[in-house]
Amino acid sequence: MFKSKWATLIAAIVLLLLATPAIVTAATLVVDGQFNDWADQPHVDDPVGDGPNPNSDITSFYWGTNPSEDNIYWMAQRAVTSSGNPRAYFFVFLDANNNGTYTDAADRMVQAVYDPQQNSSNVVVTVFSGGGQQISQSSGDWGESVQEGGARCEWRVSFADLGIDARQTISMYAGASPNGQPGNVDRVPDSGSITWTPIPILDYTGLIILVAIVIGVIWYVRGRFVWRRSPSGQ
Numbered sequence: 001m002f003k004s005k006w007a008t009l010i011a012a013i014v015l016l017l018l019a020t021p022a023i024v025t026a027a028t029l030v031v032d033g034q035f036n037d038w039a040d041q042p043h044v045d046d047p048v049g050d051g052p053n054p055n056s057d058i059t060s061f062y063w064g065t066n067p068s069e070d071n072i073y074w075m076a077q078r079a080v081t082s083s084g085n086p087r088a089y090f091f092v093f094l095d096a097n098n099n100g101t102y103t104d105a106a107d108r109m110v111q112a113v114y115d116p117q118q119n120s121s122n123v124v125v126t127v128f129s130g131g132g133q134q135i136s137q138s139s140g141d142w143g144e145s146v147q148e149g150g151a152r153c154e155w156r157v158s159f160a161d162l163g164i165d166a167r168q169t170i171s172m173y174a175g176a177s178p179n180g181q182p183g184n185v186d187r188v189p190d191s192g193s194i195t196w197t198p199i200p201i202l203d204y205t206g207l208i209i210l211v212a213i214v215i216g217v218i219w220y221v222r223g224r225f226v227w228r229r230s231p232s233g234q
Helices: 002-024 202-229
Strands: 043-045 057-064 071-079 088-095 108-116 121-129 134-140 152-158 170-177 186-188 194-196
Touching (some): 057 170, 057 186, 071 088, 071 170, 108 152, 121 152, 134 152
Antiparallel strands (some): 043 057, 057 071, 088 170, 108 121, 121 134, 170 186, 170 194
């Protein structure tokens, strides 16, 4: 009976330890114009029809990081018209010091200009400070072509260009504009902001708590076994 209990306990510990890395390890995100790697990543869906026009109407906004990488990845999806897929201007407004404003020098505005072509795309990503100063720019074929639907594009920005520490909490929201003006956007979420820590501090805390629980259970079970075997009164 005792051996059976120990076998059950050991099996439970092994399952927990195997499950813990699955929680900590995120799916690998790659900026390549392919979007299967965004499945199950955190995101916000937005209603269709609340944007300035269908081509600047965000329907989904995704974000994520990869382990041991100093980048934030983003992906935006829009509604498009049947008459074509003109250029879209996506924005991420980031409150880097998390003080409730987005115009401090420490804050960032990331603009992704998405221009789908017939068989490819061009995405130009520019990072600005909260005061409007350009910090960096990059570009690539990171979106769907017209033939593929012309609805989605993805990009990444380094923590250094964003001026943030990997383990700090940030607030952000996204937007899409028909003319590149950040003041006229389909906002996602419609109100409030997304609060997020790119690399949670609890990555290892959870494992420490798990080990402490396991040690406590082992101590308790062993103690009960010893107590039961001890002569009465001793």
